[in-house]
Amino acid sequence: MAYLVVMNGDSKGQQFELPSEGMITLGREEDNSIAIDGAGISGHHASLAIGAGAFLLKDEGSTNGTSVNDEAIESAPLYRGDVMSLGGVVLMIEGEDVPARANDISLGGGVEGSSVEIRIRNADAPAASLPAEFAAVKRGSPLLALLVVAAVAIAVAAFYFFITAFLADGTGTSVLEMR
Numbered sequence: 001m002a003y004l005v006v007m008n009g010d011s012k013g014q015q016f017e018l019p020s021e022g023m024i025t026l027g028r029e030e031d032n033s034i035a036i037d038g039a040g041i042s043g044h045h046a047s048l049a050i051g052a053g054a055f056l057l058k059d060e061g062s063t064n065g066t067s068v069n070d071e072a073i074e075s076a077p078l079y080r081g082d083v084m085s086l087g088g089v090v091l092m093i094e095g096e097d098v099p100a101r102a103n104d105i106s107l108g109g110g111v112e113g114s115s116v117e118i119r120i121r122n123a124d125a126p127a128a129s130l131p132a133e134f135a136a137v138k139r140g141s142p143l144l145a146l147l148v149v150a151a152v153a154i155a156v157a158a159f160y161f162f163i164t165a166f167l168a169d170g171t172g173t174s175v176l177e178m179r
Contacts, residue, residue, distance in 0.1 A: 002055070002095035009038065009089060020097065021051045025060075026086060040064045040087030048078075053099055057084060064088065 002018040016034045018024065024033035027045040036045075042062035049056040055078040059066035064087035068076045078084070080098040084091050 002050070002093065002097040004034070004091045004093055006036075007083065007090040007092055011037065011089075018048070018050060018055075018093075018095070018097075022049075024048045024050070027060075027062075036086065036089055038087055038089040041089055042087065045086050053097070055079075055093065055098060062087060 002020075004016045004018065006012055006014045025044060025047050026032055026034045026036060026041075027043050028036065028038065028041045029043040032044065040063075042060070042064070044060050045062040046060055046066050047058050049058070056075060057066065057068060057073065057078050058075040059073060065072055066087075067073060067085045068078065068082055070083075070085075078093050078098065079101045080094060081100075082093050084093070
């Protein structure tokens with residue numbers, strides 16, 4: 001299943017289920033496949049072609065334009081998690097049927113009742129798709145560099161602690177105790 005989620009305004013959280021194939025239209029007028037109320041949305045704002053596991057968004061000559069991941073488009077393929085703006089109304093495309101970008105990585109696992117999921121998104125992903133506390137962290141930013149340096153320092157310190165505290169010389173004495 002694939003669906004669009006409204007991310008802002010009075011309709012925030014509203015979901016629109018998408019068909020597995022076909023063409024849908026998005027706009028303010030009631031004759032659209034998905035009618036979206038918004039002052040900046042044109043009557044027939046955009047169309048979405050769906051087929052063969054692909055989603056292609058096309059602006060239909062709207063007054064206020066269409067963007068995907070903060071870039072103005074005439075047409076663009078959509079991938080899971082992409083954020084589109086139609087005249088100020090922000091939508092995100094989600095669902096199992098929506099293809100992931102080729103360079104997205106998802107890892108998951110767990111140990112005895114606990115679980116961890118890590119998702120690494122394309123470096124060009126929009127800040128809007130990240131949690132709010134990370135929205136200011138962008139590629140090449142000093143804060144990102146500081147976070148990477150701190151993570152490496154913690155990893156090196158943990159490795160040093162493991163080597164010095166837990167590796168023994170065969171007599172049960174750690175390397176630290178021998179000095």
